[in-house]
Amino acid sequence: MKRLLFSVLAFGLLLTSAQAQTAVQPEQAYAENIQIGLSTDRITITTDFSGADLTIFGALNDVDPQFARQNRYDVVVVLEGPARPVVVRRKDRVLGMWINTQSETFVNVPISYSVATTRPLQDIAQPATYQRLSLGADYMYLQPRDRDALPITIEEFTAALRERKETTGLYSERIGGVQFLSPNLFRATLELAPNVPLGTHRARAFLFKQGLFVRETSAYLAIQKSGLEQSIYRAAHDYSLLYGIFAVALAIVTGWLGRLIFSRD
Amino acid sequence: MNIYLPIAEMSVNGLVVLLMGGAVGFLSGLFGVGGGFLITPLLIFYNIPPAIAVATGANQVIASSMSGALAHFRRRTLDFKLGFVLLVGGIFGSSIGIVVFSWLRSLGQLDLFISLLYVAFLGTVGGLMLVESVNTLRKQRSGAPASLKRAGQHHWVHRLPLKMRFRASKLFVSVIPVLVLGAGIGFLAAIMGVGGGFIMVPALIYLLKVPTNVVIGTSLFQIIFTAAFTTIVHAATNQTVDVVLALLLMLGGVAGAQYGARAGQKLRGEQLRLLLALLVVAVALRLAFDLFVQPADIYSLGPLGEF
Numbered sequence: 001m002k003r004l005l006f007s008v009l010a011f012g013l014l015l016t017s018a019q020a021q022t023a024v025q026p027e028q029a030y031a032e033n034i035q036i037g038l039s040t041d042r043i044t045i046t047t048d049f050s051g052a053d054l055t056i057f058g059a060l061n062d063v064d065p066q067f068a069r070q071n072r073y074d075v076v077v078v079l080e081g082p083a084r085p086v087v088v089r090r091k092d093r094v095l096g097m098w099i100n101t102q103s104e105t106f107v108n109v110p111i112s113y114s115v116a117t118t119r120p121l122q123d124i125a126q127p128a129t130y131q132r133l134s135l136g137a138d139y140m141y142l143q144p145r146d147r148d149a150l151p152i153t154i155e156e157f158t159a160a161l162r163e164r165k166e167t168t169g170l171y172s173e174r175i176g177g178v179q180f181l182s183p184n185l186f187r188a189t190l191e192l193a194p195n196v197p198l199g200t201h202r203a204r205a206f207l208f209k210q211g212l213f214v215r216e217t218s219a220y221l222a223i224q225k226s227g228l229e230q231s232i233y234r235a236a237h238d239y240s241l242l243y244g245i246f247a248v249a250l251a252i253v254t255g256w257l258g259r260l261i262f263s264r265d
Numbered sequence: 266m267n268i269y270l271p272i273a274e275m276s277v278n279g280l281v282v283l284l285m286g287g288a289v290g291f292l293s294g295l296f297g298v299g300g301g302f303l304i305t306p307l308l309i310f311y312n313i314p315p316a317i318a319v320a321t322g323a324n325q326v327i328a329s330s331m332s333g334a335l336a337h338f339r340r341r342t343l344d345f346k347l348g349f350v351l352l353v354g355g356i357f358g359s360s361i362g363i364v365v366f367s368w369l370r371s372l373g374q375l376d377l378f379i380s381l382l383y384v385a386f387l388g389t390v391g392g393l394m395l396v397e398s399v400n401t402l403r404k405q406r407s408g409a410p411a412s413l414k415r416a417g418q419h420h421w422v423h424r425l426p427l428k429m430r431f432r433a434s435k436l437f438v439s440v441i442p443v444l445v446l447g448a449g450i451g452f453l454a455a456i457m458g459v460g461g462g463f464i465m466v467p468a469l470i471y472l473l474k475v476p477t478n479v480v481i482g483t484s485l486f487q488i489i490f491t492a493a494f495t496t497i498v499h500a501a502t503n504q505t506v507d508v509v510l511a512l513l514l515m516l517g518g519v520a521g522a523q524y525g526a527r528a529g530q531k532l533r534g535e536q537l538r539l540l541l542a543l544l545v546v547a548v549a550l551r552l553a554f555d556l557f558v559q560p561a562d563i564y565s566l567g568p569l570g571e572f
Binding site for chain 1: 266267268269271272274275276324325327328329330331332335336373374376377489493496497498499500501502504506508509511512515516519520522523556557558559560562563564565566567
């Protein structure tokens with residue numbers, strides 16, 4: 001009886017101490033904040049562009065010094081390209097030939113998706129957290145156009161899409177790409193693939209504290225072609241007929257000049 | 266030397282593309298064909314998206330045909346009237362071809378269709394040429410006089426109505442087969458990104474009995490226009506013509522063609538035909554191989570087809 005009382009007492013004590021802890025926490029709580037800065041808000045791609053590294057600097061405000069010392073803050077930085085609908089097609093053997101048969105359309109697929117992290121993603125937080133945040137190539141939500149498609153089919157095509165994007169270098173992940181320069185300052189190095197899409201990219205930084213998501217911030221970055229490439233691209237899309245006529249004229253002139261320069265008969 | 270292609274949206278090695286154009290130009294100068302049937306598959310092997318390879322291939326064909334046709338014009342081996350009738354058919358054919366092209370693209374079957382057409386046509390034409398040139402060479406070796414002349418023969422093509430006289434070709438023939446031939450080649454030009462010279466030349470020689478010396482000039486002449494029309498329509502409807510890529514190919518091609526033409530003068534006609542046949546068959550086999558062998562990745566991504 002005495003023993004039981006003791007254990008109840010102990011339990012009560014434990015409870016109060018737990019309560020005390022939660023009660024105390026708001027005082028000690030740190031309102032961590034994350035900020036990132038881009039040195040430029042536009043990047044211009046020239047004819048000789050063959051991929052590049054993009055460095056983003058960021059700062060954490062109001063961090064718990066003890067946590068920071070123990071490296072228990074994690075940062076994930078993502079550069080997300082413009083989203084487009086994408087059709088994923090699968091080839092199957094028909095009459096001995098490999099032919100596109102099944103396909104699945106996804107409504108909003110980022111053309112590029114480059115990630116830099118302090119540690120491997122699976123070590124930072126739970127998959128469920130990433131899924132909720134739609135963060136990381138493996139966890140982001142890709143909305144299929146056909147809502148009645150079987151989940152297993154969607155899964156198969158989503159995986160294939162990721163795989164294709166990774167082999168073409170458009171989706172990349174750099175573990176250790178985020179480095180802390182001081183407890184408050186970090187530097188993220190992201191990969192810009194040679195075939196990085198043009199348009200408005202969104203840089204997003206996520207702060208995790210001991211596996212829990214704390215805060216997110218974002219900035220925009222425009223990637224454009226340099227003068228000539230941009231004009232050609234725009235002309236091809238805005239004045240497509242004139243562009244076609246120009247292409248033909250160019251070919252005729254080249255052919256004619258070639259004849260003039262080389263003809264010896 | 267990396268060069269960014271604004272339409273294909275990718276970097277390529279400029280030197281490789283120049284050499285590619287040069288090699289194809291050399292062969293086209295050697296054999297008197299536009300070279301489109303080589304450039305498009307080459308671009309596809311080099312990872313250029315097929316839709317862009319086709320449209321840009323058509324663009325570069327204009328340049329090589331132009332410089333070839335000019336040479337024939339100077340030698341008066343060009344039948345403008347025949348070329349014009351072929352052209353009327355050609356414009357009609359390539360209009361249909363472009364509609365079919367964007368429809369197939371939206372279905373995701375464009376690559377398959379392009380490959381199948383290439384395998385079928387290159388295989389057939391290459392195979393026939395191979396047999397013909399080997400037979401000629403064998404006959405020559407056994408001492409028999411080589412003869413391709415069958416001028417006296419008439420077959421069903423010559424019994425059709427609506428006859429027209431083509432003076433430069435010394436022909437009096439119905440316009441129907443000429444228009445149909447032009448349309449067929451226009452259709453192929455639009456879908457395959459070729460001028461169609463490798464089909465046009467044998468068809469004019471064997472079906473319409475046009476004298477061989479007039480055939481190449483006339484075929485090149487009409488290809489300029491068919492390819493120009495194809496290029497403009499592809500640019501307007503699919504936005505798939507990459508002028509930077511086309512210019513690189515043209516520069517290489519025009520230079521290569523001159524050396525090819527000079528090399529061609531050192532070879533005999535049958536030998537040239539045999540070599541061309543081997544080349545055509547090799548391209549066909551390579552494409553067939555891709556069609557029948559399991560691809561490294563059975564999945565592919567594409568933009569949402571807008572039709």
